Amino acid sequence: MKKLINKIDDVVAEALKGLSAAHSDTVRAIPESRVVVRASSSSPKVVLISGGGSGHEPLHCGFVGYGMLDAACAGEIFTSPTPDQICSAVHEVNGGRGVLFLVKNYSGDIMNFKIAREILEGEGVDVESVVICDDVSVTDSTWTVGRRGVGGTVFIEKIAGAYAETGASLNDVKSLADRVNANVRTMGAALTSCTVPAVGRPTFGLGDDEIELGIGIHGEPGRARVKMSSSAEIVEYIAGAVVDDLPFRPGDEVAVLVNGMGGTPLIELYIVYNDLKQFLGGRGIKIGRNLVGSYITSLDMQGVSITLLRLDNQMKELWDHPVRTPALCMWR
Amino acid sequence: MAFTVEMVRLSLEKLNVLIEEKREYLTDLDSAIGDADHGINMNRGMKHIIEKIRGKEYSDFGGIFRDAAMTIMSAVGGSAGPLFGTFFMKIGQKLIGKSEVSIEELAVAMQDGLDGIMFLGRSGVGDKTMIDAIAPAVEALRENSSDGDSAAWNKAVIAAELGMKGTIPMLSRRGRSSYLGERSIGHQDPGATTSYYLISCFRDASVEG
Known part of the structure; x- marks a missing residue:
């Protein structure tokens, strides 16, 4: 294996530091929770939060900024982020108009975002989530995990992100994201x-x-x-x-x-x-x-x-x- | 004889050692049908749990199970973190305020933990998951609790082992291995394997000390 890394354990943390150093005008990394947020907060709006295993860069952390995500949580390579990471991302950016989770359909991501949602709802935060499932190579049935979230994620983050920027409500942003997902x-x-x-x-x-x-x-x-x-x-x-x-x-x-x-x-x-x-x-x-x-x-x-x-x-x-x-x- | 808070601590200490020993084996099982990180993740999770609970005083099951649950959830991520976390959390919630229970009471609490796993993972027996090892073990523990603790535990361990081996011919319906479809048949589920280790460490801690 030849890779430009230092220590295997530091791959994700060092990449996040590099990302925020290179794009300090746009994003800020919070290394201890492995969360990337916008460098400057925007006017109160519905906030869009995504996350997943690392290794898919630029997804998701590279899509944090005006017109797209408000925060992204980076898990270990190919491993979903944890509920406490997701909660700290929400605490960092929540503007009180609601939170929309954009979750790719994988067992681990679904469970960790679900637990985070329960914790946040317990704190009185308004949370909705959209499960992205666009991979046609997987057979969809109630007996399986269902289709994986892949390339469609980029379109959903872009289009729902733009809609949230216009001041749309949580329900409206969610229905639009669902519509993009369906198409x-x-x-x-x-x-x-x-x-x-x-x-x-x-x-x-x-x-x-x-x-x-x-x-x-x-x-x-x-x-x-x-x-x-x-x-x-x-x-x-x-x-x-x-x-x-x-x-x-x-x-x-x-x-x-x-x-x-x-x-x-x-x-x-x-x-x-x-x-x-x-x-x-x-x-x-x-x-x-x-x-x-x-x-x-x-x-x-x-x-x-x-x-x-x-x-x-x-x-x-x-x-x-x-x-x-x-x-x-x-x-x- | 009964089940005590100290036995939980000892079980987790034993599980930490066993997972460390089986780390490569678990990762090999996972690379056949998953993404080759189960051993690495569980090893990391157990180490964090031990760091958290070592030297800390617990007056009831609620405290130690809650610490184990929160730690594994935040240290592991993926599916294993929330699933084992929910298992520990639900057991702790059922036994809150108690520091010693009968095996029968423990089995009832473990059933709560199992229900939590099934709900969160939207999964049941026969899907080729950790449930296939835990469900028969909990049942054996409950049904044999009147025969004495060590007999009940021994039967639970045998049931978990059979359940784990029973995942080999199964077609996976949950988690990353489910994408393999027919190709998942013939491989033992890594989550069921870790669950068997968990049950056997609880048995060892309770029976042998």
Whole structure:
């Protein structure tokens, strides 16, 4: 294992210190609770709080700032944050107009946010939560944990964050976030495994000529393991599965995220975007907004995920709302 | 004979040593069907619990179980933190104000803890989780409490071990291993394994001292 780290135990804490030092105009880290908050508090509004295991940077801490999150809690690598971290994030930023948790659908995240919510409600804080579940590669049923939260998280944090900035109520922000969640779908493909620092070896084995379709952001297995093929063929498989799932229909206008898994260069992501544009064009689906880059990663994994969100006018307007965070900055 | 607050302290001390010893084994079990951190996380959690309770005086079960629960929740995160935390918390709440109880009373409190795990994890027997080791152990403890403490504990440990081994052929329905579907079959659940260790440490502390 070759990684630019000092001590394995210090990976998360040192990364948070670096993030807040590099972006001190936007965010502030509270190292003892591993929480990142906005550098300056905004006018009273509904506060958006997310968090999860580390290793998916820039998610979530890189999305703290005007127009997106108010605070993010960083767990150990691929391990959910704890209830006391979540509570201290809320105590730090709560402006009295309510708190919305944006939680990716994983057993650990659900439980820790649930316990935090119980504690906070006991203190009289108004808390709602949205569980993000956009990964089409997992079968959804009441007998399973359900779909994982992946790339759609970036869209939900952006759009709900913008809405909260306009002064919307807790219930309104929650319903909008639910609506985005209901209209967003994602699927990913891995070219290589990731390596968790504390483990020191790749999480799963993959032959030189193999890829895993439907991979999760922690290296969880997907739908199928197939021979490596061209970008256009991989796009056809994963974008096809995404389109068929919702389903997206001819005439739909979508926002797309072509997301790198951490170890894939931008030049390849643009090739994927080019293939995706042609594929969607063939299906009569129009790309209204796009994001190309590594926004929700799996450490050093090579691979890509494709997220499609069916846009409506309100979502489009909120997409265009200014945002200023370490990892996403659109200011006009 | 009865179950005392000191036995809880001793059980946790024993569990800390055992988890340290089994750290790699638990992590190997977890890397087969999870994300390879169960041994590391439980080792960290138990160390923090011992730091918290060592040398501290407890007048009742409520205090020691609450400290264990809060510590493991904040030191571990993931799923293991809240689930073992809830187990300890509910047992402590049931036995608040008491410093010595019968095995029968303890079994009733452990049932509360088990219910807490099931509620929080939205899970039941047969999903390939820690519940598959704890549920039969609690039942054995309750049903055999009239045969004397050591007989009841021995049966509880055997039940937990059978429950743990019973997770091998199961298809996982909860947690990260559930994403494997059919591929989760044939592997022993790491959470059930830790739960078996927990029951056996409670037995050792109660019976052998």
